[in-house]
Amino acid sequence: MQAFVFPPKCGSQTAMRFLVNCGWKSTHQAHSTPEFLINKYPNLQNYRLYAFFRNPLARFESAILYSKQAGLYRKAMDQFLIDQGIQKTRETVSYDELIDVFPAFKEVGGVILKPQSEWYQVPNITPLDFDNYEAELRRVTGNTELPLEIRNRSTDFGRSVITDKVRTFVREYYAADYALAKDRLGKTYEG
Numbered sequence: 001m002q003a004f005v006f007p008p009k010c011g012s013q014t015a016m017r018f019l020v021n022c023g024w025k026s027t028h029q030a031h032s033t034p035e036f037l038i039n040k041y042p043n044l045q046n047y048r049l050y051a052f053f054r055n056p057l058a059r060f061e062s063a064i065l066y067s068k069q070a071g072l073y074r075k076a077m078d079q080f081l082i083d084q085g086i087q088k089t090r091e092t093v094s095y096d097e098l099i100d101v102f103p104a105f106k107e108v109g110g111v112i113l114k115p116q117s118e119w120y121q122v123p124n125i126t127p128l129d130f131d132n133y134e135a136e137l138r139r140v141t142g143n144t145e146l147p148l149e150i151r152n153r154s155t156d157f158g159r160s161v162i163t164d165k166v167r168t169f170v171r172e173y174y175a176a177d178y179a180l181a182k183d184r185l186g187k188t189y190e191g
Contacts, residue, residue: 001043001046001047001048002047002048002049002050002140003044003047003048003049003050004016004019004024004049004050004051004140005032005033005034005037005049005050005051005119005125006030006031006051006052006119007031007051007052007053007054007114007116007118007119008030008031008063008111008112008114009054009059009062009063009066009112010051010052010053010054010059010116010130011052011054011130011133012030012031012052013030013151013152014133014148014149014150014151014152015052015137016030017149017151018137018141018143018146018148018149019141021146022141022143022146024141027040027041031111031112033118033119033121034049034051034119034120034121034122034125035121035122038122045122045124047124048124048126049122049124049125049126050125050126050127050128050140051116051119051120051125051126051127051128052127052128052129052130052133052136053116053127053128053129053130053177053180053181053184053185054116054130055130055131055181055189056115056116056170056171056174056177056178056181056189057162057166057167057170057189059116060113060166060170060174061095061159061162062154063109063112063113064095064098064109064158064160065154065155065157065158065159066112066152066154067108067109067112068090068091068093068157068158069154069155069157069158070152073108073109074090076108077090077108078090080104080105080108081093083104084101084104086101090158091157091158092158093158093160094160094161095160095161095162095163095166096160096163096165096166099165099166099169102169102173115173115174115176115177116174116177116180117174117176117177117179117180120180120184127180127184127185128140129185129187134148
Protein backbone atom coordinates (compact mmCIF):
# COMPACT_ATOMS: atom_id res chain seq x y z
CA MET A 1 0.00 0.00 0.00
CA GLN A 2 1.19 3.47 -0.92
CA ALA A 3 0.32 7.03 0.07
CA PHE A 4 1.67 10.55 -0.37
CA VAL A 5 2.24 13.30 2.17
CA PHE A 6 2.71 16.81 0.93
CA PRO A 7 5.23 19.34 2.21
CA PRO A 8 4.07 22.74 0.94
CA LYS A 9 5.53 24.27 -2.21
CA CYS A 10 6.55 20.85 -3.53
CA GLY A 11 3.89 20.39 -6.18
CA SER A 12 1.15 19.29 -3.80
CA GLN A 13 -1.84 20.55 -5.75
CA THR A 14 -0.57 19.08 -9.02
CA ALA A 15 0.17 15.72 -7.42
CA MET A 16 -3.12 15.57 -5.54
CA ARG A 17 -5.13 16.23 -8.70
CA PHE A 18 -3.10 13.66 -10.64
CA LEU A 19 -3.44 11.03 -7.91
CA VAL A 20 -7.20 11.51 -7.59
CA ASN A 21 -7.50 11.22 -11.39
CA CYS A 22 -5.52 7.96 -11.12
CA GLY A 23 -8.08 6.64 -8.63
CA TRP A 24 -6.19 7.34 -5.39
CA LYS A 25 -8.20 8.54 -2.38
CA SER A 26 -7.65 11.85 -0.61
CA THR A 27 -7.98 11.64 3.17
CA HIS A 28 -7.04 15.07 4.47
CA GLN A 29 -5.87 18.54 3.60
CA ALA A 30 -2.66 18.73 1.62
CA HIS A 31 -0.03 19.82 4.11
CA SER A 32 -0.78 17.70 7.17
CA THR A 33 2.34 16.21 8.72
CA PRO A 34 2.81 12.43 8.61
CA GLU A 35 2.61 12.27 12.42
CA PHE A 36 -0.80 13.93 12.36
CA LEU A 37 -2.04 11.66 9.57
CA ILE A 38 -0.70 8.47 11.19
CA ASN A 39 -2.33 9.49 14.47
CA LYS A 40 -5.64 10.01 12.64
CA TYR A 41 -5.22 6.98 10.32
CA PRO A 42 -3.02 4.43 12.16
CA ASN A 43 -2.95 2.11 9.10
CA LEU A 44 -0.66 4.61 7.36
CA GLN A 45 2.28 3.40 9.41
CA ASN A 46 2.04 0.20 7.35
CA TYR A 47 2.01 2.10 4.04
CA ARG A 48 4.95 3.11 1.94
CA LEU A 49 4.78 6.90 2.13
CA TYR A 50 6.19 9.30 -0.44
CA ALA A 51 6.89 13.02 -0.34
CA PHE A 52 8.50 15.31 -2.88
CA PHE A 53 11.65 17.12 -1.82
CA ARG A 54 12.56 20.43 -3.45
CA ASN A 55 15.74 22.51 -3.52
CA PRO A 56 15.33 24.64 -0.36
CA LEU A 57 16.31 27.89 -2.08
CA ALA A 58 13.86 27.36 -4.97
CA ARG A 59 11.18 26.34 -2.50
CA PHE A 60 11.79 29.44 -0.36
CA GLU A 61 11.44 31.69 -3.39
CA SER A 62 8.28 29.84 -4.41
CA ALA A 63 6.83 30.38 -0.93
CA ILE A 64 7.50 34.10 -1.09
CA LEU A 65 6.04 34.39 -4.59
CA TYR A 66 2.99 32.44 -3.49
CA SER A 67 2.60 34.83 -0.53
CA LYS A 68 2.66 37.74 -2.96
CA GLN A 69 0.37 36.19 -5.60
CA ALA A 70 -2.16 33.76 -4.11
CA GLY A 71 -5.57 35.12 -3.23
CA LEU A 72 -5.44 33.60 0.24
CA TYR A 73 -2.24 35.45 1.11
CA ARG A 74 -2.45 38.76 -0.80
CA LYS A 75 -4.49 40.68 1.75
CA ALA A 76 -2.38 39.33 4.64
CA MET A 77 0.81 40.31 2.81
CA ASP A 78 -0.48 43.82 2.14
CA GLN A 79 -1.38 44.24 5.82
CA PHE A 80 1.96 42.75 6.89
CA LEU A 81 3.89 45.35 4.89
CA ILE A 82 1.86 48.14 6.49
CA ASP A 83 2.31 46.68 9.98
CA GLN A 84 6.07 46.37 9.48
CA GLY A 85 6.36 49.92 8.18
CA ILE A 86 7.74 48.67 4.87
CA GLN A 87 6.97 51.32 2.26
CA LYS A 88 6.79 48.81 -0.61
CA THR A 89 4.07 46.92 -2.39
CA ARG A 90 3.76 43.14 -2.56
CA GLU A 91 5.31 43.36 -6.00
CA THR A 92 8.29 45.52 -5.06
CA VAL A 93 9.29 44.25 -1.60
CA SER A 94 12.53 42.30 -1.92
CA TYR A 95 13.43 38.92 -0.47
CA ASP A 96 16.16 40.68 1.55
CA GLU A 97 13.57 42.98 3.14
CA LEU A 98 11.37 40.03 4.07
CA ILE A 99 14.33 38.20 5.61
CA ASP A 100 15.01 41.28 7.75
CA VAL A 101 11.59 40.78 9.38
CA PHE A 102 11.42 37.00 9.01
CA PRO A 103 10.09 36.13 12.48
CA ALA A 104 7.01 38.25 11.73
CA PHE A 105 6.87 37.14 8.08
CA LYS A 106 6.79 33.51 9.24
CA GLU A 107 3.42 34.28 10.81
CA VAL A 108 2.06 35.42 7.42
CA GLY A 109 3.58 32.51 5.48
CA GLY A 110 2.74 29.89 8.07
CA VAL A 111 3.02 26.30 6.91
CA ILE A 112 4.51 27.17 3.51
CA LEU A 113 7.70 28.42 5.19
CA LYS A 114 8.24 25.43 7.47
CA PRO A 115 11.27 23.25 6.70
CA GLN A 116 10.51 20.24 4.52
CA SER A 117 12.33 18.05 7.03
CA GLU A 118 9.26 18.34 9.29
CA TRP A 119 7.47 16.04 6.84
CA TYR A 120 10.20 13.38 7.08
CA GLN A 121 10.04 12.61 10.80
CA VAL A 122 8.64 9.10 10.33
CA PRO A 123 10.84 6.32 8.94
CA ASN A 124 8.56 5.00 6.17
CA ILE A 125 8.75 8.12 3.97
CA THR A 126 10.59 7.89 0.68
CA PRO A 127 11.73 11.26 -0.64
CA LEU A 128 11.07 11.88 -4.33
CA ASP A 129 13.22 14.34 -6.25
CA PHE A 130 11.22 17.44 -7.24
CA ASP A 131 13.71 18.01 -10.08
CA ASN A 132 12.27 14.82 -11.66
CA TYR A 133 8.71 15.56 -10.61
CA GLU A 134 6.68 14.07 -13.44
CA ALA A 135 8.89 10.99 -13.85
CA GLU A 136 8.77 10.28 -10.10
CA LEU A 137 5.00 10.72 -9.94
CA ARG A 138 4.49 8.42 -12.91
CA ARG A 139 6.94 5.84 -11.55
CA VAL A 140 5.15 5.59 -8.19
CA THR A 141 1.65 5.51 -9.68
CA GLY A 142 2.54 3.43 -12.73
CA ASN A 143 0.42 5.82 -14.82
CA THR A 144 2.13 6.94 -18.02
CA GLU A 145 -1.01 8.00 -19.90
CA LEU A 146 -2.89 10.55 -17.83
CA PRO A 147 -2.02 14.19 -18.59
CA LEU A 148 -0.27 16.08 -15.80
CA GLU A 149 -1.88 19.47 -15.21
CA ILE A 150 0.55 21.82 -13.45
CA ARG A 151 -1.21 23.88 -10.76
CA ASN A 152 -0.18 26.91 -8.68
CA ARG A 153 2.73 27.88 -10.91
CA SER A 154 4.03 31.31 -9.91
CA THR A 155 4.45 34.17 -12.32
CA ASP A 156 7.19 36.79 -12.23
CA PHE A 157 5.00 39.15 -10.18
CA GLY A 158 7.07 40.08 -7.14
CA ARG A 159 10.18 38.18 -8.19
CA SER A 160 13.29 39.64 -6.59
CA VAL A 161 17.02 39.13 -6.82
CA ILE A 162 18.38 36.17 -4.87
CA THR A 163 21.32 37.77 -3.10
CA ASP A 164 24.09 36.20 -1.04
CA LYS A 165 22.14 37.37 2.02
CA VAL A 166 19.15 35.29 0.89
CA ARG A 167 21.34 32.27 0.11
CA THR A 168 23.00 32.45 3.53
CA PHE A 169 19.67 32.84 5.31
CA VAL A 170 18.13 29.87 3.48
CA ARG A 171 21.20 27.69 4.16
CA GLU A 172 20.95 28.43 7.87
CA TYR A 173 17.16 28.36 8.31
CA TYR A 174 16.72 25.22 6.22
CA ALA A 175 19.95 23.47 7.37
CA ALA A 176 18.01 20.30 8.22
CA ASP A 177 16.57 20.26 4.68
CA TYR A 178 20.01 20.47 3.10
CA ALA A 179 21.19 17.63 5.36
CA LEU A 180 18.14 15.55 4.44
CA ALA A 181 18.77 16.11 0.73
CA LYS A 182 22.33 14.89 1.08
CA ASP A 183 21.54 11.93 3.35
CA ARG A 184 18.34 10.66 1.72
CA LEU A 185 18.60 11.81 -1.92
CA GLY A 186 22.38 12.03 -2.30
CA LYS A 187 21.97 15.62 -3.54
CA THR A 188 23.94 18.71 -2.68
CA TYR A 189 22.28 21.93 -3.74
CA GLU A 190 24.38 24.91 -4.75
CA GLY A 191 23.33 28.43 -3.94
